Amino acid sequence: MSKKTLVGFLLILSAALVIIWISRSEVKKKNIFPETIRSSTKNNGQSPNPMAEKLPQAEIVTEKFFLPPLSRASERVTKKYFGLFVTPKNSPVQPENFSGYHTGTDFEVFPSEENADVSVKAVCSGNILMKKTATGYGGVLVESCELSGEPITIIYGHLKLTSINFNVGDKISAGDTLGILGRGYSTETSGERKHLHLGFHKGRAINILGYVQNKSELAGWLDPCQSICTD
Ligand SMILES: [Zn+2]
Structure with missing residues (x-):
């Protein structure tokens, strides 16, 4: 194996490792995200999630007909x-x-x-x-x-x-x-x-x-x- 080929191989390997590391940290972020929403809902008293407010309203509309x-x-x-x-x-x-x-x-x-x-x-x-x-x-x-x-x-x-x-x-x-x-x-x-x-x-x-x-x-x-x- 020539020196050039070895350098190229190492570059590809490190790029692959970087991609794997980034995608793993993305998965971690996704797992943490719902917790972040819940704690901020508790703290400021106002739901940041628009769906949480829309769902009960939709139920009320069908009752107050x-x-x-x-x-x-x-x-x-x-x-x-x-x-x-x-x-x-x-x-x-x-x-x-x-x-x-x-x-x-x-x-x-x-x-x-x-x-x-x-x-x-x-x-x-x-x-x-x-x-x-x-x-x-x-x-x-x-x-x-x-x-x-x-x-x-x-x-x-x-x-x-x-x-x-x-x-x-x-x-x-x-x-x-x-x-x-x-x-x-x-x-x-x-x-x-x-x-x-x-x-x-x-x-x-x-x-x-x-x-x-x-x-x-x-x-x-x-x-x-x-x-x-x-x-
Ligand atoms: Zn009466």
């Missing part, structure tokens, strides 16, 4: 939320005619709306199943819908019956104006204050009870705020 029936919906839930146990003595609304677990969510009107027409919109697309005057509600409308693939019925309570634009059997779309809220302390609201009672009852059966007497019955209902109180 419905539209709010009134503007600024979440600001209006100030008296009776879903599942609240009321009695004539402890109720946030006085005088109180009912007792039991509240099966829906009450959306109050703002002071400026007391004497104005307040439009109520459909929270989902579906069919009108019932439209009538009922004790405790005044005008009440029931709509069939699906939430996350499951059938539910929507109860809109305390509407002015004669303002309702649809009849039983009609198909409606999410966001359609259903009618307006009944006038407070009149037959339009069955003597109740002006507000919207919104109930989500599981399944296809019509049940317009505003209160139930035990928690096992309450399990037949869903909290409307989980799907619409996002604004």
Whole structure:
């Protein structure tokens, strides 16, 4: 072997060794990298990983599928939320005619709306199943819908019956104006204050009870705020 060949051979050998050394340190770096992400997440309190923030949001979008029936919906839930146990003595609304677990969510009107027409919109697309005057509600409308693939019925309570634009059997779309809220302390609201009672009852059966007497019955209902109180 000539001197030239030997030098060339050594050069190739050292280049190969350098390549092997570099690729081994790259593998090491990859192994360390996830640890670096985790510790920096802990330290600054803000996730540097955009996927970590996107995934939970995507889940929320599928749950909060419905539209709010009134503007600024979440600001209006100030008296009776879903599942609240009321009695004539402890109720946030006085005088109180009912007792039991509240099966829906009450959306109050703002002071400026007391004497104005307040439009109520459909929270989902579906069919009108019932439209009538009922004790405790005044005008009440029931709509069939699906939430996350499951059938539910929507109860809109305390509407002015004669303002309702649809009849039983009609198909409606999410966001359609259903009618307006009944006038407070009149037959339009069955003597109740002006507000919207919104109930989500599981399944296809019509049940317009505003209160139930035990928690096992309450399990037949869903909290409307989980799907619409996002604004
Ligand atoms: Zn209510």
